[in-house]
Amino acid sequence: MEQLPSTPAQVSGGASTWPGSAPVEAAPRRAVWWRWVAWLGLSGLIWAGYFSWRPPQPMLEMRHIEHLSRDMPEVAITFDDAPHPVITPLLLASLRRAGVKATFFVIGQGLKRYPELARRLLLEGHELGNHSQNHHNLSTVERSAFAEEVLHPFGGIADVRRLSGAENLTPQTRLFRPPGGGMDRDVMEFLWRNKLTLAWWSNNVGDWARPPAWKIFNGVEAHMRPGDIILLHDGLGAYGTAQAIPIIVREAHDQGLQCVLMPQQ
Numbered sequence: 001m002e003q004l005p006s007t008p009a010q011v012s013g014g015a016s017t018w019p020g021s022a023p024v025e026a027a028p029r030r031a032v033w034w035r036w037v038a039w040l041g042l043s044g045l046i047w048a049g050y051f052s053w054r055p056p057q058p059m060l061e062m063r064h065i066e067h068l069s070r071d072m073p074e075v076a077i078t079f080d081d082a083p084h085p086v087i088t089p090l091l092l093a094s095l096r097r098a099g100v101k102a103t104f105f106v107i108g109q110g111l112k113r114y115p116e117l118a119r120r121l122l123l124e125g126h127e128l129g130n131h132s133q134n135h136h137n138l139s140t141v142e143r144s145a146f147a148e149e150v151l152h153p154f155g156g157i158a159d160v161r162r163l164s165g166a167e168n169l170t171p172q173t174r175l176f177r178p179p180g181g182g183m184d185r186d187v188m189e190f191l192w193r194n195k196l197t198l199a200w201w202s203n204n205v206g207d208w209a210r211p212p213a214w215k216i217f218n219g220v221e222a223h224m225r226p227g228d229i230i231l232l233h234d235g236l237g238a239y240g241t242a243q244a245i246p247i248i249v250r251e252a253h254d255q256g257l258q259c260v261l262m263p264q265q
Ligand SMILES: [Zn+2]
Pocket: 080, 081, 131, 135, 179, 180
């Protein structure tokens, strides 16, 4: 018995020619074509958006330093969270013994309590930068508090400079280093509007966690490059940091690198 075809294709061997029915492939083809047009249009729009996007103005124009010139045989040693009544004198003694100068990022509150220590820093040839008034992470602070947190300590630094007779020797600092590196777009915009310089770093061993001196030295040495800004910490318990300074400086000198102050502007 002859087997009957079960589909139109089996009848014709190709397109739908079921007797009495209209061709059915024309509509899907048109749909596929439109889908391509829509896809091309959409990707064109996405690419146009991508190439025409520009970062916001503060991002483009804000001054920031994250390292010195990589072509110069120099590194800068910096300390956050200064001054501290016990640790700052130890750091000063270590720096004096090593024969180098450093930049201390001071907290406004500490400056108010220990102006004499800040004055000693300047008199011994070190420089001051601003590390906020109360050491709050600025990305968690209301905009209305930015003036107090960011601008106020510059006034304290200016007072100490005046007391130390340093105001005519070097320009007043514009350096600001945000506590914990806490930044967001509002903070960035505030720094930009006030023509401040974001003082970043390129060598961070994490000595804020108070590891022993050998770990601090090994960490700094392992990544030391010309132009580095080395981030270290003053403050309660930073004995390892004070002990590590002479070894860090000796390693820098062995690599032919001089220790310099960060540019203040
Ligand atoms: Zn800090």
